[in-house]
Amino acid sequence: MAPAVKVYGWAVSPFVARPLLCLEEAGVDYELVPMSRAAGDHRQPDFLARNPFGQVPVLEDGDLTLFESRAIARHVLRKHKPELLGCGSPEAEAMVDVWLEVEAHQYNPAVSAIVVQCIILPLLGGARDQAVVDENVAKLKKVLEVYEARLSASRYLAGDDISLADLSHFPFTRYLMETSTRRWWRSSPT
Amino acid sequence: MAPAVKVYGWAVSPFVARPLLCLEEAGVDYELVPMSRAAGDHRQPDFLARNPFGQVPVLEDGDLTLFESRAIARHVLRKHKPELLGCGSPEAEAMVDVWLEVEAHQYNPAVSAIVVQCIILPLLGGARDQAVVDENVAKLKKVLEVYEARLSASRYLAGDDISLADLSHFPFTRYLMETSTRRWWRSSPT
Structure with a gap:
């Protein structure tokens, strides 16, 4: 079937x-x-x-x-798999929602702009606009400083358990890792 | 207290x-x-x-x-007020989620760009970039064509009951109504 x-x-x-x-x-x-x-x-x-x-x-x-x-x-x-949404605990659900929104409105705009410039445009025969890349790498750095502090205090973004908030970052991050900005973020202090 | x-x-x-x-x-x-x-x-x-x-x-x-x-x-x-999230019906919850994402990723980018250009920038002493306004009014028109079709088939965005998907549109729409684009959207065929 x-x-x-x-x-x-x-x-x-x-x-x-x-x-x-x-x-x-x-x-x-x-x-x-x-x-x-x-x-x-x-x-x-x-x-x-x-x-x-x-x-x-x-x-x-x-x-x-x-x-x-x-x-x-x-x-x-x-x-x-409702546990990945924090279902059952209103506090856990709220924290998953917060970090899903952070992914959508803080992380993703910067990362997707970098991926478009460094991967998509060249694939379509266009040239990257380095000023756009630089602007968004600067934005991403600020976002990742917040992530660094958050992930020093809790194991995953929404708390001690993995959730959709973490998973939702994977698809664009996989492409970010293929860009030349990878050299920067892999060399960032951990 | x-x-x-x-x-x-x-x-x-x-x-x-x-x-x-x-x-x-x-x-x-x-x-x-x-x-x-x-x-x-x-x-x-x-x-x-x-x-x-x-x-x-x-x-x-x-x-x-x-x-x-x-x-x-x-x-x-x-x-x-969980009924405004469709709680209790997995299908209703899913439709609220869909139209909340539409608000965030289809409607809001166009409307917020128009509001920034027509209201925020002038308030801060800057001048509007009419090309940005025109581009986003065109995007908004396409989004509203989808809304028109949707709201001909169901009473509210997520279905027959009002939900957060509708409410979430109010804050930016209130400012959109103050812009000169109001003339366009009020004169659109209904």
């Missing part, structure tokens, strides 16, 4: 990787429905009916169709 | 208004601790100990200290 859970998208996308990571972590059987960005599959009517914003990923779980990677991640974990 | 819930920030900030709206909606007794942006209160050590990113709002609820406006909003509603 085909899995009840389908993910539409391409696994190379960090946005798609976020829910895939949660599905793998929770041991959920799922099907990754192949799509081609080059062929414009995300602009086709059947896909726009699933996500009117035309972005991957989309998750189908039975009759439920979801988009936005962090919302999908929450759904998968709430259903299959 | 002083309220157990304290909010640090200035109410004119849309980021502060988001949790205030939830506290009011849930009928929670709270204290808004006055702070001055002009005096740099958000850069002082006592505030940085509450939020190392130096941003308002911060909420204290007993021993719990939270930052990031959407995380605070979730905490307030989970504790005092």
